[in-house]
Amino acid sequence: MLDSRQDAWRQLRALLQGQALAVLATSHEGHPYCSLIAFVVSDDLRTILFGTSRNTRKFANITSDPRVSVLIDSRGNTDADFHQACAATAVGREVKLPEAEYRALRGKYLERHPHLRDFVASPTFELVALRIETYYLVSRFQHVMELHLET
C-alpha cells in the first residue's frame, strides 16, 4: 500500500481504539436521531459494539431500520481541535453476531468499560453489533480518505 493509504489505516485504528464514546445516528421514519454511545471496536475494525437498554429510542430505531452511521472523533473542545482533531464517520448496519464472536467482543467491551459492569449485567441490557462497510476519515481539517472494508 502507498504510504498515505497506510497512514490513513493506522490513523483510523488509533482513533477507534483510543476513543470510548461515539455518536450513533439511527433513523425513525426517515428522520435522523443521534445518541451518545460507549463502544468498542473489533481488531479488524469491521465491527463496532455498543451497549444499550432495550427500552431506548435508538434500540427501537435500529430494530425497525438497521442502517446506521457512527461518528468517532478526538476533539477536546478547544481551538486546537481544528488542526489536531480527527474524525471518522462509519457507515454500516446492525447485525447479529455468531455466538463465539459475540462472546469475545462482550469480554472486550467489559475490559474497555469496566465501570459499566452493572449496566451490562442488567436483564434489559443488549450489546448491539454494527457491521461497518465504510469509514470516512477526516484529518488536518479538510483531508478526507474513504476506507472501504473488503468483505
Added chain:
Amino acid sequence: MNWLISLEQIADVHLPDVGGKGLALARMAAAGMNVPPALVLRAGAYREYVSVTGLRERILLELNRKSFEDMRWEEMWDAALRIRSMFLSTPIPDGMYEEISRGVAQAFPSVPTAVRSSALAEDAGGTSFAGLHESYVNVRGADSILEHIRLVWASLWSDGALLYRKELGLDVADSAMAVVIQEIVSGRASGVCFSRDPEDAGRAIVEAVHGLNQGLVDGTVEPDRWFLDRASRRVLSHHQPKRESAMRPSERGVELVPLSAGEAASPPVDERELALVLDQALRAEALFGGPQDVEWTVRGNALHLLQSRPITTGESADESKAWHLSLRRSFDNLKVLRQRVEGELIPALIEEGRTLAQIDLTGLDDASLAREIQRRESLARHWTDTYWEHFIPYAHGARLFGQVYNDAVRPEDPFEFIALLQTGDMESVKRNALLEQIADSIRQDPAIAKMIEQGAELPRPVQRMMSELAQLVSPTETHAGADTTRIARLALQASRVQPDRQGPGTPSRETLENRFLGSLPEDQRPWALELLDLARSSYRLRDDDNVYLGRVEAQVAAAIAEGRRRLAGRATRSADALSDADVASALLDPGFVPQAASASAPAPRVAVKPRQLTGQPAGPGVSTGPARVIRAHEDLFTVEAGDVLVCDAIDPNMTFVVPVCCAVVERRGGMLIHGAIIAREYGLPCVTGVPDATELIQTGDILTVDGFLGIVVVRRAD
C-alpha cells in the same frame, strides 16, 4: 501587565521571557560594556497577542495542512508568507497597544531604532542561527515600531525557521518570541568579530565594512578581514577587498550607496580600533564563558557593541538547509545576480540546447552514441546544478517583491502580487498562443475538424503551424508525421474550449500597479518600480529557465531513445526493461546485465480511496471535470477539452495542454512553480502540493477542484 522590560531590570531568570539576545545585551550592559539603550518586549506579549486575536490556531491550521516532511522549501516559503500576512492584518489589541506605545515613546522619543527578534531558543546555549528571524533597522516613532514588532513576531514562522524547526526547538504549538527595541547607532564603520578562529584557537577574526553592517551580514558588501593574535592583539594578516559601496540608513531602512574615493581607498578601521574590538570581544568571551560572535559599530571614537552570541561550528552541516538559507537575497544582491543570469547564463543555456539539437544522432556508430549519451547527461547535470545555484536564488526576486507589496498594500490575498508579475511574454505562453491560433482556425472552419477526424490533408497554413508547434512541443520526435497527428488531435480538443478565459474578477495589472505605487511615499516609487522590474524578470525566468533546461534534457532523452531503438534491434535483449541510465552501458557492452528491480509491495487489506485531498490554493476558481492523470509524456496527447490535469510536476514540455484543461492538480507544491503560473495565466483553478496526487487519483475520477480553499474532491464511479 508589564510587557516591556529595560536592560537594567533583566536578570538570568528572565531568559524564557526575554530570549537569548535580550539576556546577552542585559549582561553586557551590567558588565559595563558599551551597548546601545534598549527595551525588551517580553515573550508573554506575543503569547497574549496570538491568543486574544485567535492567530495561534490560524497559524496551526496553516502549518498542519500537511506534514512538514511532505513540504518542499517553496511550500514553506508560501506558508511563511501566508502567516506573515495574517500578522500584518491582525492589529495588536488596544490595551496592549497603548501600553507598549507609551513605553516605547518614552524611551525613544525621536531617535531611530532597530527592532530585532530575540527568539527563546536562539542564541541561548550551544545553538546559534543567524538570519532566521527578521530584524529591522532605522525604525522611527511608536506606531512604526509597533508595526515592525508584528513583522518580527511573524518571523518566528519564517521559512528558514520552519526549515530549522527541529534544531531551533520550534514547537509549533507554543513557541513564542521576545523583541529587542534598540537605539540605532549609525556608525561610520561596522563589523563582526569572532573572538576565536574555529580553525586556529590562537587567532581571532575581525571583519569590517564602511557604514552599517547589514551589507556584511547578507553578503552584499565584501568586508575587509583581519586575523589577529589573541594574546598580543597584533594583526597577523589583512585581506583587502575591492571596496565599492556601503549600507547607509535611508527612508526605507537601509540602502546600498557607493563609497567616496577616500573611503574606497582606506580600510574601514585602523589598528587601534581593531585592538579595541578584539578587547571587547574577549571581554564578552569571558563574560559568557565561550568564544563569541560579536557585532559592533564605531561612531566618532566610540565603539558600540550591538550583540554577542556563541560561535557554533558545523551549523551548515546539512547542505540542503545551508543552500536554502542562501536564497534570502537582498535587492542589491539580486541586481548583481540578474546581470549574471540574464546576460550570461541564460543565453549560454539556450545556445547549448540549440547546438545539441543540430547533431544527427542516426549518423553515429554505437560507441559514439553511447559517449554522446554520457556527454549529454553530464551537460544536463551541469545545467541542473546551475539551475539550483543561480536560477532558483534569482527566483527570490519575485518573493522579495511579494513581501514589499504585501507590506505596502496589505491585500486580503497574500498572493495578489503574482498578477502584477505576469507579462504574458513567457516562452510557454507563446507556445500556447500558437496552439490557440490553430484551435481558432478549426473553430472558424468546421471543415478542418472533419479533415483531422478523417486524417485528410490539411490546408497548408494550418499544416505549417502544426509542424511548428510539433517542433516546439517535442523537439526530440524523429517521426514528425506521427507527431503532427497528435498535435492535430490536441488542437481539435483545444478548439472546443472557449477562448480568452480570464480568472474571475482578477484586477488588471494597471489597477494593481497603481494600488502598489499609491501605497508608497513618492520618494520610494522609483525604487519600487525598479524592484517590480526585477521581480518581473525573476518571475518570467522561473518559467523560461525550465523551458530552456527542458530543451537540453530533451536532447538527453533523444539520444537515449535512439539508443533504445538500436538495442531493440538486438534479438537477445528487451530494450524496454533497461533503465535510462543503463542504455549507454548496454550499447557499449552486448553482455551487459541490468540490476534487478525491487520486489513489489504487499497487497492491501482494505480499499483506501481519496475523498477530499488537501493541498495549497494556487489559482483561484472552482471547476469540475474528469481527471486525466499524466504518468508519461504520451499521456499528454490524450487530454480532452474540460479534463482536470493531474500530474506529479508540470514540466516545461507539458504546459501546452493546460489551456485545454479546466483545472490543474499537482503533487509538487508552491505558488510560484510554473504549473501554478500557467494555470493563473489562463484563469484556471489550481491546487498544488497534494501528496501522492497521481497515485491516489485515477484517470476518469470526477474531480472538483476548489482553488480558493486548496482542496480536491474526488468522486469515483464504483
